[in-house]
Amino acid sequence: MKRREFILAGAALAATSLLPETPAWARGRKVRLGMIGTGMRGQVLLKELLRRDDVDMVALCDIEPVMLGRATAMAAKAGKPAPRTYGADGDANAWKRLLEQRGLDGVIIATPWELHAPMAIAAMQAKVAVGCEVVAGITLQDHWDVLNTQLQTGTPYMLLENVCYRRDVMAVLQMVRAGLFGELVHLQGGYQHDLRAVKFNDGNPDHPYGSGVEFGPKGWSEARWRTEHSVTRNGELYPSHGIGPCAMYTGINRGNRFTHINAFASKARGLHEYTVAKSGGTTHPSTRVQFKLGDIVTTTLACANGETILLQHDTSLPRPYSLGFRVQGTQGLWMDINHGIHIEGRSPAHEWEDFKAYQDQYEHPLWKQHADTAAGAGHGGMDWFVIHAFVEALKARAPMPIDIFDAVTWSAITPLSEQSIGNGFQTLEFPDFTGGLWQQRKPIFAFDGRY
Numbered sequence: 001m002k003r004r005e006f007i008l009a010g011a012a013l014a015a016t017s018l019l020p021e022t023p024a025w026a027r028g029r030k031v032r033l034g035m036i037g038t039g040m041r042g043q044v045l046l047k048e049l050l051r052r053d054d055v056d057m058v059a060l061c062d063i064e065p066v067m068l069g070r071a072t073a074m075a076a077k078a079g080k081p082a083p084r085t086y087g088a089d090g091d092a093n094a095w096k097r098l099l100e101q102r103g104l105d106g107v108i109i110a111t112p113w114e115l116h117a118p119m120a121i122a123a124m125q126a127k128v129a130v131g132c133e134v135v136a137g138i139t140l141q142d143h144w145d146v147l148n149t150q151l152q153t154g155t156p157y158m159l160l161e162n163v164c165y166r167r168d169v170m171a172v173l174q175m176v177r178a179g180l181f182g183e184l185v186h187l188q189g190g191y192q193h194d195l196r197a198v199k200f201n202d203g204n205p206d207h208p209y210g211s212g213v214e215f216g217p218k219g220w221s222e223a224r225w226r227t228e229h230s231v232t233r234n235g236e237l238y239p240s241h242g243i244g245p246c247a248m249y250t251g252i253n254r255g256n257r258f259t260h261i262n263a264f265a266s267k268a269r270g271l272h273e274y275t276v277a278k279s280g281g282t283t284h285p286s287t288r289v290q291f292k293l294g295d296i297v298t299t300t301l302a303c304a305n306g307e308t309i310l311l312q313h314d315t316s317l318p319r320p321y322s323l324g325f326r327v328q329g330t331q332g333l334w335m336d337i338n339h340g341i342h343i344e345g346r347s348p349a350h351e352w353e354d355f356k357a358y359q360d361q362y363e364h365p366l367w368k369q370h371a372d373t374a375a376g377a378g379h380g381g382m383d384w385f386v387i388h389a390f391v392e393a394l395k396a397r398a399p400m401p402i403d404i405f406d407a408v409t410w411s412a413i414t415p416l417s418e419q420s421i422g423n424g425f426q427t428l429e430f431p432d433f434t435g436g437l438w439q440q441r442k443p444i445f446a447f448d449g450r451y
Contacts, residue, residue, distance in 0.1 A: 033058065033107065034057070036095045038067045038068055040067075052391065084098075112225040116133065121146060135240070167380070171359040191238045244402070252303070263297060366385065
């Protein structure tokens with residue numbers, strides 16, 4: 001079967017998921033969810049799930065008893081029934097037993113990156129809807145496998161990219177729709193976040209950040225698994241925070257698509273210097289590691305409608321946090337790093353204006369409606385919104401606002417950037433995961449006020 005015919009057949013199959021013999025997630029107004037991975041990220045999302053009246057958390061899985069214990073204590077503190085737990089015995093396959101639990105509507109996957117694809121595939125095959133933390137897969141084949149499984153089964157899948165719900169990002173989406181910037185020409189974003197203290201610690205669960213220079217089996221939390229990616233890989237390892245909003249603005253997969261990609265990587269110095277300084281010398285084994293990940297990885301994407309998008313991955317050097325957004329069109333631009341905006345004919349010539357007044361004017365309806373409820377949630381409220389979107393779409397049997405095509409397109413930037421760098425910074429054609437459907441698909445990231 002030709003690729004396009006396969007995808008169209010899969011889309012038709014997905015539409016049948018709402019016929020009478022539907023899985024549990026397609027019935028009722030309350031959902032029964034499980035969570036695989038109850039570490040520090042999982043617990044942030046669990047907090048938002050536990051305070052919802054339309055969610056029953058019925059299953060939790062983690063092979064770290066400390067984290068599993070903390071998660072069950074959260075449920076008890078919230079006054080919720082105790083979820084069934086899996087993995088306390090250290091069984092690495094405990095998550096498979098969770099997916100066999102009867103009556104499970106959906107699962108949140110918040111595990112190390114390399115586990116996302118196999119877990120999501122198994123969940124969709126079991127007709128358990130998936131809310132997956134960012135990074136849909138590791139290899140390019142992972143992304144095709146996740147996509148094909150979703151199309152074959154029709155099981156809902158959402159990438160839980162919270163930055164798409166950031167308050168200023170959503171206000172800018174309103175401005176783009178209103179034509180404030182004119183025709184879009186160039187966009188920028190990235191993941192510019194000093195993670196040195198995240199990638200190393202002393203292995204103590206109570207000291208997860210910056211407490212030492214251990215990683216791998218001797219580390220804890222992200223230092224146990226994430227740092228290894230900096231040792232063995234060189235590419236744009238975490239693209240969705242930056243590309244998600246840029247893809248929304250440019251209508252990627254909905255009237256537009258990526259056509260080409262290339263990537264460049266700088267030398268790698270930051271993690272080595274950090275371990276030397278933190279350990280007080282050069283005798284610790286971590287100081288002798290040869291890190292492959294360039295300190296600054298710059299990726300450029302070309303779009304079918306003529307826009308260019310630049311991403312930067314910068315996690316190994318000292319710097320303040322910034323996602324480095326820039327949205328530029330024929331009538332002006334917005335940049336988040338200086339909280340500035342310039343609109344021709346409205347702003348003083350050659351001068352920035354403060355973004356706050358514009359954000360207030362173009363406040364997104366979702367933030368108008370839910371700002372008070374989201375107050376206090378993780379990442380400035382973004383985590384409440386992304387969980388809300390997943391749950392509401394599941395209850396409504398509606399398309400996921402960040403769907404399978406978005407997930408694999410955004411996440412595949414990683415293996416493609418690795419390939420580009422490995423081939424001498426070669427420009428590559430970007431695969432069309434929609435099989436041509438991007439030309440007919442309409443924007444569903446419209447956020448009509450429900451979710």
